[in-house]
Amino acid sequence: MITHLKMFGVALKYVFQRPITVRWPEERRDYGDRIRGFIINDRTKCISCQLCEAVCPAKAIRFHLEADGKRYPGIDWGRCILCGYCVDACPTGSLRHINNTEIVWTDLNVYRKPNEMDPDDVSPIVGTKSLV
Structure with a gap:
């Protein structure tokens, strides 16, 4: 009986607090500048050294040959842990990391395409709610 009263007291305490969740996608959380979001590749700077593939602990980066004859990194987002070692x-x-953490794929094979690492394809989303 005492346990039930304690649970009722906890529930009553939280009834009058404002909700912790946000109404996504109308509202977005502002995580600040230090968040490690998705990784993009500026192909004009890439020298195909393959250091990013060597240091990846999750083995999420694989190099592939493009039409221009150079090898570029592609990230398997199903394996990437966003540790930032490659960056x-x-x-x-x-x-480099971008502050966009809300990318949605409609097909499971889409996130394996390396074209999504292009800076032109991804734009940051500004948060409207703070964490505190």
Whole structure:
């Protein structure tokens, strides 16, 4: 009986607090500048050194041959843990994080395409709600 009263007290305490969740996609959380979002590649800076593939602990980066004859990194988003080791290892700075963490795919095979790493394809989304 005491346990039930304690549970009722906890429930009553939280009834009068404002909701913690946000109404996505109308509202978005503002995570600040230090968030590690998805990784994009500026192909004009990429020298195909393959250091990013070597340091990836999840083995999510694979290089592929493009039509221009150069090898570029492609990220398997199903394996990527967004650790940022590839961004840190890139000597030219062609790989970088963006603050967009809300990318939606309609097909499971779409996220394996390396074209989504292009900076022109992804734009940051500004948050409307703070975390506090």
